[in-house]
Amino acid sequence: MVTLTNFDTRHSSQRDSVLDSVPVTTQGSIVLTGISKRYPGSQRPAVTDVDLRVAPGEIVALLGPSGCGKTTTLRLIAGFERTDSGSIEIGGASVDDGRSWVAPEKRGVGMVFQDYALFPHLTVTQNIGFGLPKLSRRDRDTRVRELMEIAGLAELAQRYPHQLSGGQQQRVALARALAPRPHVLLLDEPFSNLDTELRLQMRTEVRDLLKLTGTTAILVTHDQQEAMTVSDRMAVMLNGRIEQIDAPEVVYHFPATRAVANFVGQGTFVPATVAGSLAETDIGAFRLDDSESVDGEVCPIDPSAGHRQVDLLLRPRDVTIEADPVGIAVVESRTFHGAEITYRIQLPCGVQLQSSQPSHVDLPPGTTVTVRCNRARLAAYGGDARVALTRAASPPTSVIPPFAPSRIHDIANVTAAT
Numbered sequence: 274m275v276t277l278t279n280f281d282t283r284h285s286s287q288r289d290s291v292l293d294s295v296p297v298t299t300q301g302s303i304v305l306t307g308i309s310k311r312y313p314g315s316q317r318p319a320v321t322d323v324d325l326r327v328a329p330g331e332i333v334a335l336l337g338p339s340g341c342g343k344t345t346t347l348r349l350i351a352g353f354e355r356t357d358s359g360s361i362e363i364g365g366a367s368v369d370d371g372r373s374w375v376a377p378e379k380r381g382v383g384m385v386f387q388d389y390a391l392f393p394h395l396t397v398t399q400n401i402g403f404g405l406p407k408l409s410r411r412d413r414d415t416r417v418r419e420l421m422e423i424a425g426l427a428e429l430a431q432r433y434p435h436q437l438s439g440g441q442q443q444r445v446a447l448a449r450a451l452a453p454r455p456h457v458l459l460l461d462e463p464f465s466n467l468d469t470e471l472r473l474q475m476r477t478e479v480r481d482l483l484k485l486t487g488t489t490a491i492l493v494t495h496d497q498q499e500a501m502t503v504s505d506r507m508a509v510m511l512n513g514r515i516e517q518i519d520a521p522e523v524v525y526h527f528p529a530t531r532a533v534a535n536f537v538g539q540g541t542f543v544p545a546t547v548a549g550s551l552a553e554t555d556i557g558a559f560r561l562d563d564s565e566s567v568d569g570e571v572c573p574i575d576p577s578a579g580h581r582q583v584d585l586l587l588r589p590r591d592v593t594i595e596a597d598p599v600g601i602a603v604v605e606s607r608t609f610h611g612a613e614i615t616y617r618i619q620l621p622c623g624v625q626l627q628s629s630q631p632s633h634v635d636l637p638p639g640t641t642v643t644v645r646c647n648r649a650r651l652a653a654y655g656g657d658a659r660v661a662l663t664r665a666a667s668p669p670t671s672v673i674p675p676f677a678p679s680r681i682h683d684i685a686n687v688t689a690a691t
Contacts, residue, residue, distance in 0.1 A: 301456030
């Protein structure tokens with residue numbers, strides 16, 4: 274039996290080889306089609322027309338602020354609430370479609386709660402085996418030992434919850450939820466009660482355990498780093514609707530809407546004037562790509578549609594800065610974070626751009642700087658929607674006159690983020 278401590282989770286190739294050797298013990302899928310839910314007395318629905326498909330063995334994070342509907346969605350999947358409209362399928366079987374409804378205990382769903390909900394009077398072994406009353410004692414003991422070994426709990430078998438650390442309690446709760454081999458596992462803010470250092474460790478451990486057991490899972494969280502670390506895909510939920518679902522890298526660098534961009538990570542919208550296929554900004558010219566996008570959708574920019582002005586999204590690590598007496602930008606402030614310093618840079622257009630630099634880059638406020646973009650692909654927005662992607666950036670305006678041919682570094686073969 275493979276345990277979490279038998280391989281270094283920092284090396285994905287080593288982890289994948291181990292996962293490939295472990296037989297999948299629980300597989301399932303989740304399909305939500307147009308589900309909506311309004312609570313009595315509420316002026317607006319908690320969830321509106323939500324569509325979501327989770328493949329067998331996939332981990333999807335529902336990410337959003339408090340009150341956005343993510344926990345309601347989880348409760349609808351679990352069967353703790355009934356939908357007002359739409360349908361839910363788990364493992365290929367309908368569990369809620371407006372005509373028929375399956376009780377929570379018959380849906381094949383495991384649940385890990387925010388407070389773990391361990392029984393204080395039961396040992397680790399007894400907690401994990403609690404949901405296996407129909408198995409023979411021999412089969413139950415075998416299943417419990419298997420999960421304790423996988424979760425690294427074998428040496429804690431006879432301890433009670435109050436004798437465990439927060440991370441150990443979480444492993445017990447996860448093992449207990451996996452014991453009956455559910456079709457899917459639902460996790461509701463499982464890391465919120467842990468301190469920062471333990472939270473970072475448990476994100477990786479939980480993901481590895483879910484992958485080792487081949488478990489389909491939905492993680493509800495408001496923590497962006499948590500969603501990006503644990504999930505295969507993350508769905509951003511705002512005001513009761515899923516605004517975007519994609520790989521974490523795509524959601525972060527290429528948000529589908531301005532609202533998603535504002536919620537996921539820090540970023541600055543830099544205005545750009547469009548002339549043909551070029552977008553001119555204070556930090557250089559960018560070539561707009563109207564033929565493809567990273568997530569497979571065509572995002573053409575149509576000047577006739579009024580997109581003469583767009584905004585480019587730049588994340589703090591998308592730009593580099595260096596002191597330049599003839600630079601067009603000025604350092605307004607700096608915030609020390611240990612390994613990094615976040616600079617706030619004033620651009621001529623009036624926008625203050627954030628830039629994260631290594632802590633050895635020391636530029637005091639008032640320093641005149643040159644700003645360069647270090648990414649070939651940026652998202653461009655017209656109104657609230659993403660309307661195009663860029664190909665490559667050019668040097669800043671202070672170095673070469675606008676729209677000079679040498680300003681445009683057209684990298685035609687760039688098809689993904691760099």
